[in-house]
Amino acid sequence: MGEKVEKGVTAPRRVTRLIRLPEVQHRVGLGRSTIYRWMADGKFPKPVQLGSYAVAWAEDDVDTWVECRLSKKT
Known part of the structure; x- marks a missing residue:
């Protein structure tokens, strides 16, 4: 009843925040x-659908896009 977990084995879980358009x-x-x-045009990450009219972007996707843009300038 439930998942068997080996003791001593812990994988860090990374939580991805979803951020809305203003942010x-x-x-x-x-x-x-x-x-x-x-x-x-495929130049910016696509959002995930939250509901009929609500979307949000994965914070990691936006951060990666920014880092990529910054690395192209140097």
Whole structure:
């Protein structure tokens, strides 16, 4: 009843936050239209659907995108 877990074996679990558009805009410094246009062009990560009209981005995806952009400048 339940999963058997070996003692002494612990894998760290990483929790990914989901962030909404205003926070994404703040982090990347882009407007809504640019974000959605770049998503359509495959230049920006796509969000996950939360409900009928609600979407959010995985924080890790946005952070990785920012890091990639910064590394291209150097």
